[in-house]
Amino acid sequence: MADLTPEDVAKALERLPGWSGGTDRISRTVPCLPEGLLDRVHAAEEELDHHVVVEQGVGGTALVAWTHSRGCVTDRDVELALRINALLDHPGA
Template identity: 40%
Template sequence: MAVLTDEDVNSAVMKLDGWEHAEGALRRSVKFPSFLDGIEAVRRVAEHAERKDHHPDIDIRWRTVTFVLVTHSEGGITDKDVQMAADINELLGEV
């Protein structure tokens, strides 16, 4: 799988609500109404990631959850990361 160019990533990010291209990865932080709402969202994302065998880095800070996507085995952002970002947006719905 090919690593996307910065131009390709920046173009994809324009279509991914809430995501940014930062430090060589796709990144989105979401503030949830409660800690448990954030944990539930992480559970949904984790189950989906396990099915897809493509796992985001996830950081939980009280009500704020940050998802980070990069294909470590390829050394950069790939189409798998862009698709997972879109999937995460769908799983989170309107947050």
């Protein structure tokens, strides 16, 4: 697991439509989650042995990723965000 530099995070965000953030956290807010999506996100989390924080708010549901033990964004956070985007792009798959 590698900690990401500001440049690494900027490059990663170019591949992560809907996500924003910096070296401390990356996040994506989804106005309306498709039915069953969180169950599929949890399955992806288990596969990677890594987790996002899910925050319910007025503007929707925020999915926030960072590696708690490192206090920053790592390559594993980017991988999980990519998987979440794939799930959002194909909610029924």
